[in-house]
Amino acid sequence: MEKRQIIEAGPGIASGLRDLFKYLNLKTASAGLVAAIFGCSGPALIVIGAANKAGLSNGQTVAWLFAIYFLGGLISLFLALRYKQPVTGAYSIPGAALVAGSLAAFSFDQAVGAFIMAGIIVFLLGISGLIGKVMRWLPMPIVMAMIAGALIRFATGAVSALGTAPIIAGAAIVAFFVSMRFVKTVPPVLAAFVVGLIAAFATGSVGGGSAEIAFVMPEFTAPTFTLDAFLAISVPLALLVIGAENAQATGVLMAEGYRPPINMMTIISGIGGIAAGFLGGHNANIAGPMTAICSSEQAGEDKEGRYAATVVNGILFGAFGLVAGAAVPVVMSLPGALIGTVAGLAMIGVLLAAFQNAFGRSLGNQTGAFVALAVAMSNISLMGISAPFWALVAGVVVSFIVERDALISAQAAPSKAS
Template sequence: MKYSIGESLKLLPKHLNANTISAGTLAAIFGCTGPALIIIGGAKDAGLSMEQTIYWLFAVYFFGALIGLYLALKYRQPIVGAYSIPGAVLVAAGLQHYSLSEISGAYFVAGVIVFILGISGLIGKVMRWIPVPIVMAMIVGAMIRFGTGMITSLQGAPIIAGAAIVVYLFSSRFIKKIPPILSAFVVGVVLAALMGGFQSSGMDAGLSLPQILLPSFSIDAIVSVGIPLALLVIGAENAQAIGVLMAEGYKPPINSMTVWSGIGGMITSFFGAHNANIAGPMTAICSSKEAGDNKDGRYGAVVVNAVLFGGFGIIAGVAVPFVTALPGALVSTVSGLAMIGVLVSSLQASFSERRFQIGAFFSLVIAMSGVSFYGISSPFWALIGGVLVSLIIEKTDFDSFKSEIKVNEVTNIDSVI
């Protein structure tokens, strides 16, 4: 359902509370640390200048924030805009073989592909034909690394990670007025500061105004980078975000999310940046119970995140050295704690009913494996594999599922813009 953006803004103050503010802030911290390092490292390996790196960061953070802000206010759902993390890994490798102008042309084509799939409504129809247990199992498999990362952080930084986990548990039990994830993060930051856990990023700070880059088009770059990037945006980030929102009881505007992810990709290509689109992990944080019990108000977390994310993009040259100094163990631990609700609800949705159990299992293990074929990451293949397995050995489940779709399909098509 669409809403007036003006009306959503009027209602926003009552939805800005400790829960939404802390969830939005934590999602921004997650998005501005590890993922930023992937871009910075990839740009450095490709020989990009400091200015080109900052333009890249500006585009994905600023326009990603605008996408999330628009969709959150339009639909009053916690849909977070950012960029494709596996896409950043893909294009960092591609930059070794193509010029920045050529690879920017591939980015533009990727955006066009995503846009066409969204505006045609094809993505919405496809996603409606994928059984929910298989989607939810993919979410668990793709995001379980956040849970395991919380535990493995205990090995590298037992005091910081352990204290954050203990504070989270006791806050959940005894302190109801303060979000436990916020308490855990604050204690972790204080301990890291006292123990000298903050590290210099080694990157000089400075402001730089973004400049327009005109893409050029290379068939090789489009085939090697553009098409796989489009599939990553749809099959990894968007699919994760859609699944997370479904797990939390929302009816995500699938076509609209895809259309705006395509528009984001076309715009960012003119700054030498790979794609601004819907963010799976950050949507998980802002849509979880950590963002408050009122599901209708969780979009406030996205507004907070968008302000911080967009601000990070504008002052990327100054902000990156400071934000990336946060201890990795603390970021991993807090991210894992923030994902608990999403992982639990997704597991319940995956295996609580008798249908599609084998398909859901295959979807889970494929996504957990982290395999990548033809440059496309495991979440996409998890959906494909789960559906194929169910079609082969759970045909009766699909027969009943088709009947339900035919009943609901006429009332569930979302408009795109």
């Protein structure tokens, strides 16, 4: 039996750079652009809202944005080029919501200390190889059902946008499917974005967004380490990074036929958490939804080249972090209905693969998979940990109770393969 390395080997950055321009095309570039617009719009407002609620200065807010966007972009570039897979970096969106609530009870310097400690937890779990073992142990139907449940809200969000902005969302949706059927040279997701943007301009919907910060220099905060902040912020934030973002991204990549470097993804998320914490941000890690966009068929038919979409996204993400104070108002001028519709359309291929791999007739663990789907769709949050983590837990527990033989068979398969 071959011994598995803790840090997975990959083709290497030199190989990734050498082949990059071969795969850089309209489809990979447009998928990377859509993922970046998604990550730089609504999620940025969550961070800005948390900072405003906590009374942070404009400089501290910009430092927070710089930390998570610039480092998230670096994570994308490093992992995409090293492994030639669309492993996309960003930050934990539910983690930002968690921090927003915690800042009512803790000073920002205590929160910064907790951010660093969360990164250390994630790093240790990655370097130990534990996360890789757990992910290989989980039955694939349950993981895929969790992915389907976690991402289905993006697809339904595209439909809901028809109710709030029928012209913008409708134009984008029609353009997507017409392009898919008749215009093979233009990526459907790019056609949807361009046509939706034209509709937004035509209806006067561009320019309504705003951000309450101006272009100022980042102001960094010295950390303070306390046990209370460790228990209230560090532990749940670390679990969110691993159980929501990394698990989602891993499942998405598996659904698309990749062998993701699970341990390295965890290690780099830990390093990103530590570095972002010292800069005043809550975590820089692997991004579930953005990995889904960059790994989907919208990034090109050749899955070997989809890592170029992540490279494009990483460059845009990093640039956004460098000019966050000026860039946020520009991105937020785009209507939310357009961003939500295009993101939902980009998820179609990933969702199809996830459902097929979760509920195929020949697969076991169907009851556990259905429970995982329902829990992930519920968007429940317990003890500060979001639904994807609890979906995996509930799916495995139910499968153990009602379909134990199928669960044992699924868990034995990885060990035979190794």
